[in-house]
Amino acid sequence: MIRDYDMKDYKRNAFRQSKHRGEIASRVRVPGGRIDAESLMRVVEIAEKYGDGTVNLTNRQGFEIPHIRIEDRDKVNEELQLIIENTGVNQGEPGEGYPASGTRNVVACPGQDLCPFGCYDTKELAQKIDKMIFPNNHHVKIACTGCSNDCAHVRLNDFGIIGQTEPQYDPNRCIGCEQCVKYCSKRSVGALSVVNGKIVRDTNKCIGCGVCVNYCPTRAWTRSKEHYFRLELMGRTGKKNPRLGEDFLKWADEESICKIIKNTYDYLDAYLDMAAVESKEHIGYIIDRTGVEEYLKYAMKDVELGPKCEMAGRIYWGGKRYDQTNELRKSMFRFSDREE
Amino acid sequence: MGYTLTRSEFDQVLEGLSEKYRLYAPVLKKGQGRFTDTDVVIYDFVYSSSEIEFEKKSDYSFKEILTPLSQTLFFFTENVIKEADIDDSEAVVFLRSCDMHALKRLDQIYLHNGSHVDSFYKKIRDKLHFVLIGCTSSFQDCFCVSMGTNRTEDGYLFSVNYVDGHYDVDLKDASLEELFADSGAAAGDVTAAYVTENEVEVHVPEEIPNSVIGSDLWKEYDKRCVACGRCNLVCPTCSCFTMQDAYYTDNGKVGERRRVGASCMIDGYSTVAGGGEYRKKHGERMRFKTLHKISDFRKRYGYDMCVGCGRCDDVCPEYISFSNIINKVDAAVKEGES
Structure with a gap:
């Protein structure tokens, strides 16, 4: 059998290219990390039928079903249909699986549904945002957390949404x-x-x-009748300059946050470096290049912040700069002196 | 005299009552519960039946009208003292049988406790009238039947049972007959509804020996209880208060004296001058509270303080059950006897 597969097409279809030749992994999107039992059973069925009976839980609250034979893609996509419908994820053609994979699964902590400290329904907002932005191939990470404890680690995302209540x-x-x-x-x-x-x-x-x-x-x-939000911008992990997101807004409203996220995709369309590897760039690096002011021209378009909302005057990100130095011995506190 | 009223007829009665009385009743406060988008039932002043919560147990009791959580007693400046004004218009309080029994305990403490009458309490108390809300079924954690508070025969203007969207009233106060007749209410055979059994049953020992004080049963609460005092603050019979003298910050010669609710479970209650604290351990506080409710009060007045409303169980963040503590005391007493 001739093995000629367009792997870029597979990736966009939410299949990971495996290091094992001839194998792919199916990435199941679960907005907010809440899945119904029927869909969960289907994940199990796919793993048993097309994989090796194992399932990986992803860092972003999805599933990854590994060790699927590359030629089983269409069959797996058919099986995925039930999950896609149950989770309410936007789709192109029914039966053809997920239409994009760049924009990552929107993560959410348990939120007010379970947690005594949750200031809003994180799962619901995650699902709403997913509907708003998906399908999209731009590399964007969004996470929702119910309160300032930040159990969802939202400061490691491009958009970190933290619930607030005004006592x-x-x-x-x-x-x-x-x-x-x-x-x-x-x-x-x-x-x-x-x-x-x-x-x-x-x-x-x-x-x-x-x-x-x-x-x-x-x-x-x-608690205040209104649910308020703190918005953290452009946190990231990664090789070059991992950093925590910085405060952008506090006491913001949900509508403004959603608008800013949606507007960001226009900015990406305008400034994404198509020469970047796989045409993928973290937004943060693009902002590093264009400057925040330029980004905000796009992001804040038609956004009307509420009367309570406060916006950061300037944003400066910190974090590690491994592209500048990876030197530990010459850092200020030289524990290694003891050895020298 | 019994009546069955539709909502609009009942509202007409309330409207008539409002001309003379303020109406104080359990109200479901949307979004004002502890957690996001949860509700709480607290007493407040109302004007119509739709504002009154008839189907839930109130989380906090009616006592807040009689013993406000925070009450300014008087203002002072230099040599002058002025008692704080209070709203001295008459009020009608809607409450259930357990709370009617709690009223008797509050009166006992504030009016019939030795030679002194608490004038601040009396001033409010003299203006209160009551409407009994009938209980058609028992709520979670209620143990009124065990405490003998499930039924109240008198002391109220009328009783009202809210059943299937209509209001069954047993009118006791003849002066209101005209008001009910004018509303167009149908006459009927009505008595105040009350429950005859609860899921929760307790047995209060007749005699609680002092040896119970040293029992190991309290130790469990040293760790389990977080001393938040919610049990006291929702309790319809807890009547402790403490004083605050506030000197206004922009003129220290002027100020006010307040009394505010106090809780024997919260830090500071047994603190004395010099920093001594008599009940540091939470288990000791639990013992003090429990024995006050089912032993010490009875020694003085001949009946138990606890009315079995179960609000303390409802509110405890650590799922400590007061009814279970009563039964543990009972078991400890029985064990001591054998």
């Missing part, structure tokens, strides 16, 4: 037990203090984690 205080229900003060200090940033038996919140320091609300025994502290 509402009713002094008439406050008995001055100071549990909010204690827990804000121990579990959060220490934004609360006591003045004359009542609580004063440092509105600049407060990160909107909701710890005060959780520990208040009287409902003197409650």
